[in-house]
Amino acid sequence: xxxxxxxxxxxxxxxxxxxxxxxxxxxxxxxxxxxxxxxxxxxxxxxxxxxxxxxxxxxxxxxxxxxxxxxxxxxxxxxxxxxxxxxxxxxxxxxxxxxxxxxxxxxxxxxxxxxxxxxxxxxxxxxxxxxxxxxxxxxxxxxxxxxxxxxxxxxxxxxxxxxxxxxxxxxxxxxxxxxxxxxxxxxxxxxxxxxxxxxxxxxxxxxxxxxxxxxxxxxxxxxxxxxxxxxxxxxxxxxxxxxxxxxxxxxxxxxxxxxxxxxxxxxxxxxxxxxxxxxxxxxxxxxxxxxxxxxxxxxxxxxxxxxxxxxxxxxxxxxxxxxxxxxxxxxxxxxxxxxxxxxxxxxxxxxxxxxxxxxxxxxxxxxxxxxxxxxxxxxxxxxxxxxxxxxxxxxxxxx
Amino acid sequence: xxxxxxxxxxxxxxxxxxxxxxxxxxxxxxxxxxxxxxxxxxxxxxxxxxxxxxxxxxxxxxxxxxxxxxxxxxxxxxxxxxxxxxxxxxxxxxxxxxxxxxxxxxxxxxxxxxxxxxxxxxxxxxxxxxxxxxxxxxxxxxxxxxxxxxxxxxxxxxxxxxxxxxxxxxxxxxxxxxxxxxxxxxxxxxxxxxxxxxxxxxxxxxxxxxxxxxxxxxxxxxxxxxxxxxxxxxxxxxxxxxxxxxxxxxxxxxxxxxxxxxxxxxxxxxx
Numbered sequence: 001x002x003x004x005x006x007x008x009x010x011x012x013x014x015x016x017x018x019x020x021x022x023x024x025x026x027x028x029x030x031x032x033x034x035x036x037x038x039x040x041x042x043x044x045x046x047x048x049x050x051x052x053x054x055x056x057x058x059x060x061x062x063x064x065x066x067x068x069x070x071x072x073x074x075x076x077x078x079x080x081x082x083x084x085x086x087x088x089x090x091x092x093x094x095x096x097x098x099x100x101x102x103x104x105x106x107x108x109x110x111x112x113x114x115x116x117x118x119x120x121x122x123x124x125x126x127x128x129x130x131x132x133x134x135x136x137x138x139x140x141x142x143x144x145x146x147x148x149x150x151x152x153x154x155x156x157x158x159x160x161x162x163x164x165x166x167x168x169x170x171x172x173x174x175x176x177x178x179x180x181x182x183x184x185x186x187x188x189x190x191x192x193x194x195x196x197x198x199x200x201x202x203x204x205x206x207x208x209x210x211x212x213x214x215x216x217x218x219x220x221x222x223x224x225x226x227x228x229x230x231x232x233x234x235x236x237x238x239x240x241x242x243x244x245x246x247x248x249x250x251x252x253x254x255x256x257x258x259x260x261x262x263x264x265x266x267x268x269x270x271x272x273x274x275x276x277x278x279x280x281x282x283x284x285x286x287x288x289x290x291x292x293x294x295x296x297x298x299x300x301x302x303x304x305x306x307x308x309x310x311x312x313x314x315x316x317x318x319x320x321x322x323x324x325x326x327x328x329x330x331x332x333x334x335x336x337x338x339x340x341x342x343x344x345x346x347x348x349x350x351x352x353x354x355x356x357x358x359x360x361x362x363x364x365x366x367x368x369x370x371x372x373x374x375x376x377x378x379x380x381x382x383x384x385x386x387x388x389x390x391x392x393x394x395x396x397x398x399x
Numbered sequence: 400x401x402x403x404x405x406x407x408x409x410x411x412x413x414x415x416x417x418x419x420x421x422x423x424x425x426x427x428x429x430x431x432x433x434x435x436x437x438x439x440x441x442x443x444x445x446x447x448x449x450x451x452x453x454x455x456x457x458x459x460x461x462x463x464x465x466x467x468x469x470x471x472x473x474x475x476x477x478x479x480x481x482x483x484x485x486x487x488x489x490x491x492x493x494x495x496x497x498x499x500x501x502x503x504x505x506x507x508x509x510x511x512x513x514x515x516x517x518x519x520x521x522x523x524x525x526x527x528x529x530x531x532x533x534x535x536x537x538x539x540x541x542x543x544x545x546x547x548x549x550x551x552x553x554x555x556x557x558x559x560x561x562x563x564x565x566x567x568x569x570x571x572x573x574x575x576x577x578x579x580x581x582x583x584x585x586x587x588x589x590x591x592x593x594x595x596x597x598x599x600x601x602x603x604x605x606x607x608x609x610x611x612x613x614x615x616x617x618x619x620x621x622x623x624x625x626x627x628x629x630x631x632x633x634x635x636x637x638x639x640x641x642x643x644x645x646x647x648x649x650x651x652x653x654x655x656x657x658x659x660x661x662x663x664x665x666x667x668x669x670x
Contacts, residue, residue, distance in 0.1 A: 002495070002498065002499065002625070002626060021636045036495055036498055037471030037472065037473065037498075038471075039498065039499075040498075040499060040633065041498065041499035041626050041633070042633040042634075042635070042636045043633065043634065043635070044635065044636055047635075056626075058626065058632065059627060079570070079571065142537075142546065142547055142549075143546065146541075166570050167549070167550055167568060167569050167570050168569070168570075170533050170534075170549070171537060171547070171549045171550075173534075174502070174533075174534040174535075174536075174537035174538045174541070175537045175538070175540070175541050175547070177503065177534075177538065178503065178506060178537070178538040178539075178540075178541035178542055179541050181503070181630070182503075182630055183501065183503060183629070183630030183631035184502065184503065184534055184538075184631070185631060186502075186530075186531065186532035186533065186534055187531060187532070200634070204531075204639060205529065205530055205531065206411070206413050206529055207413035207528060207529075207531075208639060209413065209638075209639070210636055210637070210638060210639065211636070211637050211638070211639045212633055212635070212636050213633070213634040213635040213636075213637075214631050214632065214633055214634065215631065215632045215634050216630055216631050216632075217632055218630055219630050257546035257578055257579065257582075258546050258547075258548060258576050258577070258578040259576065259577045259578065260574050260575070260576055261564075261574075261575040261576065261577055262574065262575040263569070263572070263574050263575075264572045264573050264574070264575070265571045265572045266571065266572030266573065273570065273571070275570065279669075279670075303670060320572070321552075321568065321588070321589065322570065322571060322572060327528070327531075328588055335669055336664065336669040336670070346413075353642055354642070356669070357664070357667055357669050358642070359660065359664075361650075365647075365649075370644055370647050371644050372641075372642045372643070372644055373644050373645065373647070374644070374645035374646075375645055375646055375660055375663055375664075376644065376645070376646065376647035376648070377647075377648060377650050377656055377660065378647065378648070378649045378650060379649065379650025379651075379653065379656065380650070383650065383653040384650050384653045384656060384657060386653075387653040387654050387656070387657035388657040388660060388661065390657070391654075391657045391658055391660075391661040392661055392670060395661055395665060395670075396670075
């Protein structure tokens, strides 16, 4: 197994080194050679080779092992009894995938006193909601939720299982995948059904420098975590009907090996989550002093936006880590993103470059943020932002 | 005595990775390979625990910090750096049979080796900056049958050395979690400030115990390793659509520029 290269068949056309994203193919005389330490066996070279001199040997898919799995399942996370917005995004995307497959969409709701959300999920597009309710599920623990999820999945055999890529989703999904011996694709930004009814999972890698399409051909369900704020929720249809099934899952306290002593909310009173907001006002080093954060806060209040920060100002403790946008913070894709005094290091761009509209205000005309800004303003944010606030107030008052 | 294993990964410095605009491929020339930054937090956390225990019990304390990786021969550099930071010994899983492993298979291969070792705690970095999956840690915990606490930014070992108290980052803030050893932690920013290895550390690292393990010495069914064992498959890799910049204007008159911006946003339906 692995990569097989037929040097005799190779014509030395040099197409394959050009498509290798990993620099694993080099010219070797009039042919090529492969550096298998760099190769990730992605198959890009196999695809372009005109004479089939490259072959990646893969396991055969046992169709009978996957044939009896059907339906698309989505895990709908709640926090403090409230449904997370990513749950609605997953139901909307899941609906589309289920329609493409001609199968049902099942929403999974686990918590304590969360059944009230079942109808919302049906209105959003679920055919069925499975509710696991119990005191033991009131606070998220890896063990309780893993037991619940695996007990639901194993006998009912869904074909696709999606989780939101939140901190809890990314804690739970790999645990479930490992227990059931399944593949799992992290932090997807694209999901589609191909001609062979497989789930094509697209995700960024290398800090957003490349995109990869991943398949889980051999086993079912195909599992993925999905980045919040990528798929937009559809309109809810309050006339939609669906089934609600309550499933009892009993767990004894000894099965839960982590004890949550305290839950601390760091978000400042009234501060919106950057991951869930439609508009984000994000500040960087250019804000100069924590007292100056009043200015972005004013703009944010006006637009019902979240206040975010780049890594340097979060490291300085001017904003809590929950508000940090970027590779080592949160990934966001709001409809509108204000970058105030942010130069635009690649780690920051990796966390926000898929925002619909980016407005950048920076003194330095060469700041990299301007390369991706839809509307860039070269100037002092302390001069410009107050004027923007006044202008927005004026426009809103005229509506 | 607390034995700690720290699984690490050598990664390309992704901030230096650039795309060749013509061919759409990654330019890896001149891109350095580094110890994954999140793994530095993990190494530091393990070394700090050990240092505290040495202080408490004296030089007779013999708990070890073992650094481990699965990767090509050059990944040895990452192990040496972690040893220079204070790790006691290293295990390098290296074999072409391990190539093409996805997260499940990586966790499985690591677990096959770890099952042969003594450990009380495993500390991983939250995620590797090349794949950004954050999956190998929890998958490894499950395969070893131990609990996990992910995204830990504060870690304390109890006085009886049998429990940890950890602050686990959540989307809203953090949770204070208590759990009994053995367990797996994934470390994130804030847990500590990783030390820079000094000359002495770098010198010493070269003479610390270093074990290489290949597929044969691991003794695992080869059909469960590398690409063969992986339940997922990369079908295609392609460059992302790059967002192109739009207008850029000098704010000579802040009032005027604010007006233009708000017009633009209203036109786009953004406000």
